[in-house]
Amino acid sequence: MSDPVLEIRNLNVEYGLGDQAVRAVRDVNLTLHRGEVLGLAGESGSGKSTLAYGMTRLLAPPGVITGGQVLYHPEQGEAYDVLGLSDRELRGFRWAETAIVFQGAMNSLNPVHKISTQLTDVLKAHRPDMSESARHARAREMLKLVGIAADRMDAYPHQLSGGMRQRVMIGMALILQPQVVIMDEPTTALDVVMQRQILGQLIELRERLGFSVIFITHDLSLLVEFSNRIAIMYGGRIVEEAPAAAIYRDALHPYSKGLLGSFPALRGPRRELTGIPGSPPDLKGMPSGCSFHPRCPKAFEPCSGNIPVLGRPGTPDGPSRSVACWLHPTEQPVG
Amino acid sequence: MKYLLQRIAFYLFTAWAAITLNFFIPRMVPGDPVQALITKYQGQLSTQAIDSLYVLFGLDKDKGLWQEYLDYWGQLFHGDLGLSFTFFPTPVSEIISSSLPWTLLLVGITTIISFFLGTGLGVLAGWRRGSWADGLLPVTTFLSSVPYFWLGIIAIYLLTGPGSFFPSSGGFDNGLVPAFDQYFIPSALRHSVLPALTILISSVSGWILSMRNMMVTVSSEDYITVAHAKGLTDRRVAMSYAARNALLPNVSGFALSLGFIVGGTLLVEIVFSYPGIGFQLFQALGAQDYPLMQGIFLIITISVLVANLIADVAYLLLDPRTRKEG
Amino acid sequence: ACGDSPNANKNANNGKTADFLSIGMPNGTVTENNNPFVGTSAGASLGYRWVVYEPLGMWNNVKPADPAKPWLASDIKWAADYKQLDVTIRDNATWSDGQKLTAEDVAYTFNLVKSNEALNIFAIPIDQVTLNGSKVTVTFKSSQFTTWHKIISQIPIVPKHVWEKIKDPASDPIKEPIGSGPYTLKTFSQQGIVLERRETGYWQEKPAVKELRYTSYTDNNAQTTALATGQSEWSFVFIPNYQQTFLAKDPEHFKVWAPGVLGIHGLYINTTQKPFDDPTLRRAMNMVINRTDIFNQAEAGYFHPELKNVTGLPEGAGDAFITDAYKGQNFKVDVEGAKALLTGAGYKLDGTTLKDKTGKAVTIKLSDPASWSDYQTTLEIIKSNLAEIGIAATVEKPNQNVWDANVQKGDFGATMRWTNGGSTPFDIYQTVMDGDLKKPIGTAAQQGNFGRFDSPEATAALKAYANATSDADRTAALATVQKIFVEQAPMLPIGSDNVGGAISTKNWVGWPSDSDPYAPMQPTQSGTLDVIMHLKPANS
Amino acid sequence: MTIPTSSIEQVIPGEGSMAQPETGKRGKAKRQRFRFVSNRKAATGLVMLAIYLLFAIIGPWVAPYAPDARSNDLIQSPSGAHWLGTTHLGQDVFSQLLVGTRSVIFVGFFAGIIATMLSVLIGVTAGYLGGKADEGLSALSNVFLVIPALPLIIIITSTLENAEDWLIALVIGLTSWSWNARVLRAQTLSLRRRDFVDASRATGEKTWRVIVFELMPNLTAVIASGFVGTVIFAVLSEITLAFIGVTSSTTWNWGTILFWAQGQQALAQEAWWWFIPAGLAIALLGTALSLINFGIDEFVSPRLRSAGKTKIKTIDGRTVRMRIGFTPVLSNSPEPHTHARPLADPGAATPVVKKEVAP
Amino acid sequence: MTSIPDAKAPAAEVVLEAISLTKHFPVRRKLRDLFSHRKDAVHAVDDVNLTLRRGQVVALVGESGSGKSTIARLLAQLYPRTSGDIRLHGETTKVKGGAAFRRYCSQVQMIFQDPFASLNPTHTIRYHLTRSLKIHGNAGKTAEDLDRALIELLERVQLTPPERYLDKFPHELSGGQRQRVAIARALGARPEALLADEPVSMLDVSIRLGVLNLLRDLRDRLNLAILYITHDIASARYFADQTMVMYAGRMVEGGDSETVTQSPAHPYTRLLIDSAPDPDRLAGTSDAEGEDAGNGEPPSLIHPPAGCRFHPRCPFAMERCRTELPVPLEIGDAPGHWAACWLYDQNEKAEVAQ
Ligand SMILES: Nc1ncnc2c1ncn2[C@@H]1O[C@H](COP(=O)(O)OP(=O)(O)OP(=O)(O)O)[C@@H](O)[C@H]1O
Ligand SMILES: Nc1ncnc2c1ncn2[C@@H]1O[C@H](COP(=O)(O)OP(=O)(O)OP(=O)(O)O)[C@@H](O)[C@H]1O
Ligand SMILES: [Mg+2]
Numbered sequence A: 001m002s003d004p005v006l007e008i009r010n011l012n013v014e015y016g017l018g019d020q021a022v023r024a025v026r027d028v029n030l031t032l033h034r035g036e037v038l039g040l041a042g043e044s045g046s047g048k049s050t051l052a053y054g055m056t057r058l059l060a061p062p063g064v065i066t067g068g069q070v071l072y073h074p075e076q077g078e079a080y081d082v083l084g085l086s087d088r089e090l091r092g093f094r095w096a097e098t099a100i101v102f103q104g105a106m107n108s109l110n111p112v113h114k115i116s117t118q119l120t121d122v123l124k125a126h127r128p129d130m131s132e133s134a135r136h137a138r139a140r141e142m143l144k145l146v147g148i149a150a151d152r153m154d155a156y157p158h159q160l161s162g163g164m165r166q167r168v169m170i171g172m173a174l175i176l177q178p179q180v181v182i183m184d185e186p187t188t189a190l191d192v193v194m195q196r197q198i199l200g201q202l203i204e205l206r207e208r209l210g211f212s213v214i215f216i217t218h219d220l221s222l223l224v225e226f227s228n229r230i231a232i233m234y235g236g237r238i239v240e241e242a243p244a245a246a247i248y249r250d251a252l253h254p255y256s257k258g259l260l261g262s263f264p265a266l267r268g269p270r271r272e273l274t275g276i277p278g279s280p281p282d283l284k285g286m287p288s289g290c291s292f293h294p295r296c297p298k299a300f301e302p303c304s305g306n307i308p309v310l311g312r313p314g315t316p317d318g319p320s321r322s323v324a325c326w327l328h329p330t331e332q333p334v335g
Numbered sequence B: 001m002k003y004l005l006q007r008i009a010f011y012l013f014t015a016w017a018a019i020t021l022n023f024f025i026p027r028m029v030p031g032d033p034v035q036a037l038i039t040k041y042q043g044q045l046s047t048q049a050i051d052s053l054y055v056l057f058g059l060d061k062d063k064g065l066w067q068e069y070l071d072y073w074g075q076l077f078h079g080d081l082g083l084s085f086t087f088f089p090t091p092v093s094e095i096i097s098s099s100l101p102w103t104l105l106l107v108g109i110t111t112i113i114s115f116f117l118g119t120g121l122g123v124l125a126g127w128r129r130g131s132w133a134d135g136l137l138p139v140t141t142f143l144s145s146v147p148y149f150w151l152g153i154i155a156i157y158l159l160t161g162p163g164s165f166f167p168s169s170g171g172f173d174n175g176l177v178p179a180f181d182q183y184f185i186p187s188a189l190r191h192s193v194l195p196a197l198t199i200l201i202s203s204v205s206g207w208i209l210s211m212r213n214m215m216v217t218v219s220s221e222d223y224i225t226v227a228h229a230k231g232l233t234d235r236r237v238a239m240s241y242a243a244r245n246a247l248l249p250n251v252s253g254f255a256l257s258l259g260f261i262v263g264g265t266l267l268v269e270i271v272f273s274y275p276g277i278g279f280q281l282f283q284a285l286g287a288q289d290y291p292l293m294q295g296i297f298l299i300i301t302i303s304v305l306v307a308n309l310i311a312d313v314a315y316l317l318l319d320p321r322t323r324k325e326g
Numbered sequence C: 001a002c003g004d005s006p007n008a009n010k011n012a013n014n015g016k017t018a019d020f021l022s023i024g025m026p027n028g029t030v031t032e033n034n035n036p037f038v039g040t041s042a043g044a045s046l047g048y049r050w051v052v053y054e055p056l057g058m059w060n061n062v063k064p065a066d067p068a069k070p071w072l073a074s075d076i077k078w079a080a081d082y083k084q085l086d087v088t089i090r091d092n093a094t095w096s097d098g099q100k101l102t103a104e105d106v107a108y109t110f111n112l113v114k115s116n117e118a119l120n121i122f123a124i125p126i127d128q129v130t131l132n133g134s135k136v137t138v139t140f141k142s143s144q145f146t147t148w149h150k151i152i153s154q155i156p157i158v159p160k161h162v163w164e165k166i167k168d169p170a171s172d173p174i175k176e177p178i179g180s181g182p183y184t185l186k187t188f189s190q191q192g193i194v195l196e197r198r199e200t201g202y203w204q205e206k207p208a209v210k211e212l213r214y215t216s217y218t219d220n221n222a223q224t225t226a227l228a229t230g231q232s233e234w235s236f237v238f239i240p241n242y243q244q245t246f247l248a249k250d251p252e253h254f255k256v257w258a259p260g261v262l263g264i265h266g267l268y269i270n271t272t273q274k275p276f277d278d279p280t281l282r283r284a285m286n287m288v289i290n291r292t293d294i295f296n297q298a299e300a301g302y303f304h305p306e307l308k309n310v311t312g313l314p315e316g317a318g319d320a321f322i323t324d325a326y327k328g329q330n331f332k333v334d335v336e337g338a339k340a341l342l343t344g345a346g347y348k349l350d351g352t353t354l355k356d357k358t359g360k361a362v363t364i365k366l367s368d369p370a371s372w373s374d375y376q377t378t379l380e381i382i383k384s385n386l387a388e389i390g391i392a393a394t395v396e397k398p399n400q401n402v403w404d405a406n407v408q409k410g411d412f413g414a415t416m417r418w419t420n421g422g423s424t425p426f427d428i429y430q431t432v433m434d435g436d437l438k439k440p441i442g443t444a445a446q447q448g449n450f451g452r453f454d455s456p457e458a459t460a461a462l463k464a465y466a467n468a469t470s471d472a473d474r475t476a477a478l479a480t481v482q483k484i485f486v487e488q489a490p491m492l493p494i495g496s497d498n499v500g501g502a503i504s505t506k507n508w509v510g511w512p513s514d515s516d517p518y519a520p521m522q523p524t525q526s527g528t529l530d531v532i533m534h535l536k537p538a539n540s
Numbered sequence D: 001m002t003i004p005t006s007s008i009e010q011v012i013p014g015e016g017s018m019a020q021p022e023t024g025k026r027g028k029a030k031r032q033r034f035r036f037v038s039n040r041k042a043a044t045g046l047v048m049l050a051i052y053l054l055f056a057i058i059g060p061w062v063a064p065y066a067p068d069a070r071s072n073d074l075i076q077s078p079s080g081a082h083w084l085g086t087t088h089l090g091q092d093v094f095s096q097l098l099v100g101t102r103s104v105i106f107v108g109f110f111a112g113i114i115a116t117m118l119s120v121l122i123g124v125t126a127g128y129l130g131g132k133a134d135e136g137l138s139a140l141s142n143v144f145l146v147i148p149a150l151p152l153i154i155i156i157t158s159t160l161e162n163a164e165d166w167l168i169a170l171v172i173g174l175t176s177w178s179w180n181a182r183v184l185r186a187q188t189l190s191l192r193r194r195d196f197v198d199a200s201r202a203t204g205e206k207t208w209r210v211i212v213f214e215l216m217p218n219l220t221a222v223i224a225s226g227f228v229g230t231v232i233f234a235v236l237s238e239i240t241l242a243f244i245g246v247t248s249s250t251t252w253n254w255g256t257i258l259f260w261a262q263g264q265q266a267l268a269q270e271a272w273w274w275f276i277p278a279g280l281a282i283a284l285l286g287t288a289l290s291l292i293n294f295g296i297d298e299f300v301s302p303r304l305r306s307a308g309k310t311k312i313k314t315i316d317g318r319t320v321r322m323r324i325g326f327t328p329v330l331s332n333s334p335e336p337h338t339h340a341r342p343l344a345d346p347g348a349a350t351p352v353v354k355k356e357v358a359p
Numbered sequence E: 001m002t003s004i005p006d007a008k009a010p011a012a013e014v015v016l017e018a019i020s021l022t023k024h025f026p027v028r029r030k031l032r033d034l035f036s037h038r039k040d041a042v043h044a045v046d047d048v049n050l051t052l053r054r055g056q057v058v059a060l061v062g063e064s065g066s067g068k069s070t071i072a073r074l075l076a077q078l079y080p081r082t083s084g085d086i087r088l089h090g091e092t093t094k095v096k097g098g099a100a101f102r103r104y105c106s107q108v109q110m111i112f113q114d115p116f117a118s119l120n121p122t123h124t125i126r127y128h129l130t131r132s133l134k135i136h137g138n139a140g141k142t143a144e145d146l147d148r149a150l151i152e153l154l155e156r157v158q159l160t161p162p163e164r165y166l167d168k169f170p171h172e173l174s175g176g177q178r179q180r181v182a183i184a185r186a187l188g189a190r191p192e193a194l195l196a197d198e199p200v201s202m203l204d205v206s207i208r209l210g211v212l213n214l215l216r217d218l219r220d221r222l223n224l225a226i227l228y229i230t231h232d233i234a235s236a237r238y239f240a241d242q243t244m245v246m247y248a249g250r251m252v253e254g255g256d257s258e259t260v261t262q263s264p265a266h267p268y269t270r271l272l273i274d275s276a277p278d279p280d281r282l283a284g285t286s287d288a289e290g291e292d293a294g295n296g297e298p299p300s301l302i303h304p305p306a307g308c309r310f311h312p313r314c315p316f317a318m319e320r321c322r323t324e325l326p327v328p329l330e331i332g333d334a335p336g337h338w339a340a341c342w343l344y345d346q347n348e349k350a351e352v353a354q
């Protein structure tokens, strides 16, 4: 496996402080490797977005990062902790090294500015020595890259369709050629045809430009198709992490299995859908032990007592994956 | 374009309705202008003058209300607002044209300053939450609740007097004549400082508060987070992203307040003896001066409507979403 | 570059001792209208019409019985029945455009008033105007004994050659007034009007004040503030607690003079309402009213001079008219007397409640517009005075228009209101008692007798007084009128009008005063010109 | 004319995608509706208003003197006998202030109720019915918006024989509903598009029931804020009317006090006690009402609410300022917060911020 | 009266029928249209035929904006229709309000897409359900009757124990629970047809299935006719007996679900199926990348393309497609499978073959 570009170590994020605090992300360890697409799945409220924004300190109040490190490995030079950067350094780091495509594109674009302005002001901020015309040329180039005619440069966001806006955002994310692109449910608002187009395009661009992607969605079947590795979150923790195919073929964590069993398949034999009983956990009053155990069909006695640690399972493909489940006692904790 | 036409039709209707109301409502008031005039002079004008005044005002002939209404519209279409009673026989249009500029300049400029100042401070308070700017809020809340005539009277008491820079009343020094010269302009400016400050103090907080709230609301929009994620400078995010969007809802409020310039400043003008149109209206009300009242109401109505139209257009310009192609 | 600016001479003025006089009135804004006949004009509202236009003679309101001082007329002669006036016009007066003022102009003016109902603001029944050289003879359809001062001192004489060309003299704003007075209009703005002295051609020695600066303040407060700060040097305005708010600001220079005139304020009682149709009750009420309190608390101790004599005539101006029978008979608060009077007439004081003859509690509604604070204060005081004889009064504060309509229609209990004023007590008593002015309840009585006082005797006496041809007849008639007024108390007189003013002697001296009441000191009276003629620079 | 400053967002209380399924006890939701009381601003405002209300009720009884009772202490400065001094007639200013509270509060609330009822009737109906009815009703409210309220009130009150409080309140109420109607119409328009309205129609509800039982409860906050706004406007209008002497009913209010004080030039007589307290009373009442309105605003718009607290205290006593775009980092130690292996420590399930800082 | 009777009529009876149902939303006229006498409209639904039978689920799939919700609302009589016919038990119905509308409601009920929005946040679950029972006279006479009916409703949608939910407010429930309440409310009217407009698309993956299973269960037990609207064609395969595909306001294909999803006939259906996420694609079990016909935006519904509305995006578009509106054509691979595409016209086939 190639070298890491982003390493998240024991990241903890809370909303609010004190008794009212909601721990939305708990001791998350995750490594993104150069050039890969890392999928992040989990049901709504499991902390996917919080993790993504937390590592770039973009959480809105009352979000607070209460601990952890986010190590960034630049192409050259030493790795550094993103959470330790000063405001100024962080501004420089943002978008140049990690860009984010947000959940809803309509809301990500400033409604009162032309998209050209919004594309070029990134360049203005990060490449102050670039000339006005060069900036525009670059913006035009990016739009072409994502398949939008250059004559839409002067359009306002509301004049573009949802798909086009999403593409503009992707183009904007790539404009500084960052190492990491984080995509938070980039296609949930679009219909399947559009979704496939955009994702296809993104994968193609990644192959050409070589950035790494963290791809967040709750649609596991989409992830399986498009990502290299998948991490599954539940109740603020990563419960399983493995290559996409491995997860699809045999997920180790009962929650991952449940997720997979919730999607009807379009092709192949009509298989029985299992779903996941019960309802998502309340982050304020987490069950003790494994937070999934109240819903887990395979829960047994240790589950309610102790929190399982994310570690390499004892399966044959163990070294390439990890899981946090008492069914698969850990040989070697990660992180 | 169609949007504009629709608005205009709507405005015309509103104008008609408002003018009609303005015609009928004052006439519900008991008594008549001649009596009002006699009463105003409380004995200085003897009752024998009554008959001559009826003749003078042309009230000796009894026309039906309906006929008067029709005549009124007839006059309006000729641009004739009639003759004032209080200032008989000065044409209403003359009274309005001599007092309107004062109001427009004093209150208009103050409203604009207040809007920009308040909006600016509101942007700061909304953006720099938790800093010194928060201290503005309790103070402004209190100030915005102070009746401004009360504030004005206190200001006159405390700040004016012999030798004070601030005059206590009027729009310019006695003995001067409105003209654009080096005597008049400074004098007019000096006279406008206190009334302007009074209006400013009690109106600026409204803008601060609403702008702050809008800033806070807009600040949590996704595109603000995106702007931060893009690594833009704080200034740029605050101004070009947050403030620019937060301003939009305030624009219509601003237009509305522009419309109320004429009608809403009655008391400042009374307290500071400012020669504006609000005070004229007040006098007209007391004297049952229908023609003057109607004329001023007409001006107010038109200015509110025009201000709204301007707001519509401004909105059209400021918010690209309302601009429809084709 | 600024040489042509109308304000260019301002600095020069500020430099040396002021040679201008600042006059203010609290009458709200004015518009450019200098028509001397129109009461709504700026000239009338501020009073400057009397420095541009002049009357035939100067009548001194403070001494109403004195004959008029000849002004444009060098000689004024009334027939004994006051139906004919003969005036001789002085020959050295000129109009400000240089033309000579002649008797023709005077005749023209009288004809103008006669033929224009709108200009005839005193409704004077002019019959004939005949011109004979420098003499003008005017005859009237009725006796002008009670209105002679209006004819002499309140009709501005206008130039024929100018006014002939005016299409509608009643509604012309006379933007460029041409008069015979010592001042001409220099500049007009809605806030300040400047008049400058005519340097040549005035028929007497020109006044010392070079420039008159009139300012119209929006209300009493603004005017008072202007007086207190010295911005205004002369005004006629009600100043609450004038010692402290005005005089104390510059005790050396600030002065107030408020001589009473023949025009009074009092409590009109609706004599059609029971039990107030009973003169005894009214008289009893009259006996408990504390006029001193009212004078001090409501009128700041000066504004409406306290009426002392039971005839309701003010000290000074009224002295000459008080019938012998009432000379020296002054009001005094006499609660016990009132009670006795009432008990004697069949009323019963039941604890703190007065019961009328039918046993009903006596209550009365006092009303006046809310915005007249002195009247309101007066009513409050009257209310507590009446309480002493068990009459429960409530004070209502309808707004001005409603009050107006109600008073005229006779829809009130009692109300503070003024009377007309004039050169004789006639106007006062006529406003209160004239049966000819009486209208049925519900019909607007515009001219007077709002209380619907019904006394044919009084009506006849008033008529006799106005039309009498000898002083003896007049005295007799007036005695009857006063007797009725005192005995029936149709209205309870409280205070008189004043024609004084507030002044500053910082720059100008020579103002009328108690010791030298040569003229009224109210800037809007026609006598204002006489005052200005008397002014001299303070430091000379 | 006051321009309402409240910017009500289209957020329905207790709702939104973030709403967590709660397993709490019953009654919690009810309490939530009154949660805005726990807002500091709203609480302050409510307490202040409560004091005013109290005086409105008991004022005339506790006043030491009758407000128009004359005495011989003319223009006395504050003393033990007259806490706020006396007027030119020797009346007790403090008593006038106390007695005047009732009229002010009555007019404010009565006018507020009338205007609110009208605005609800017109705004909600227009918004819900749409089409021609909407156009007609919108035009009506716009006409009222265009006519300047204060002069109109002055005119109408001057037609009144005796401007009693309820009449003044009626006039103010009848002329000041239009802005709220506009706000409500816009709110209703956006509510109408929400599914639960269609859903209740599809269930077979009658139109009036949809309006009254489905829409209105969701507009409570907006209506309340409009009500408070109108109360402020009505109070200021009443006082202004009394101050300029257009109306001054037989009852006392603070405007009457100011009217007398100004008519007698209280300040020029240096009788500040006559002029200042009434103005302050108005300003403080206005402040109280504005604070309540902020409370409602923040209650309605969660964004403003969360924006309320901008500083948070960590357990070790540090204060961190919340900023958009730069999430505070309390510690960047790579140590895990919860240790998985070690025993079932009940505390581990709900961890708190640890005290130790990065090594 | 308190129990909901199972199965009122034999299966396969037609409950609700739409016959060439059309809905055009008028567009506000622009200035220049004042002169041309044309009235623009959004052709949201054009000429749609649909049959709901007792005990059957019909799925309606299609991309966003293709008019699915509009059909549901037309069938629920929430919108007046432009033309066409809606038949309830074979009888034409056109109701706007009043008692007739309520009668119609009691037989046809609708479930909305968004369980967060379709319950009034200010009312308790009890209120919602009580209203629905009361309006349609199913509340019984006494308070006990009502309570019993409420409990039964909640049990029917598997919200147990019912007492725990009755006095909750919607925001206290999870999405799945809310959707169940919405379904219970619809059931409170004891309808024969249920129009479910994307009942699960707003729900979390893990709870979707529960709701779908519930609907299926209701169909079986109450013999309901269900219209299941979705854009997730895979769930249509799983859940529906019949599947209809819509494109830009028109039906383009229909047939039994398995056939439509496994051997799609219309090029649009094929595109849709190719675009659906398919984990197996990674594993190489699926056939290679489908042609990328996706480039192109959905057509404007104000000026829809002439002929076949899909032709601008269709890789097989022929001259005829541009001008001539395709009629439903039998495919022949399975009974009842049809597509509105000229490719399946016998004549065309012959031509293609040549
Ligand atoms: N401002 C906030 N205040 C309190 N809790 C919050 C806040 N924002 C998010 N949370 C909680 O944090 C948890 C994680 O939220 P997050 O948005 O990261 O979930 P997600 O996995 O992205 O879900 P989705 O798939 O719905 O986007 C949720 O339980 C949520 O309720
Ligand atoms: N009230 C309306 N007025 C005007 N146009 C409408 C209205 N309702 C829907 N439309 C239009 O009709 C078309 C069909 O809308 P509809 O909501 O039925 O689509 P849908 O298939 O349900 O889409 P989705 O999957 O996004 O819910 C869309 O173009 C929409 O813009
Ligand atoms: Mg998320």
Ligand SMILES: [Mg+2]
Binding pocket: E068, E069, E070, E113, E197, E198
């Ligand atoms: Mg839909």
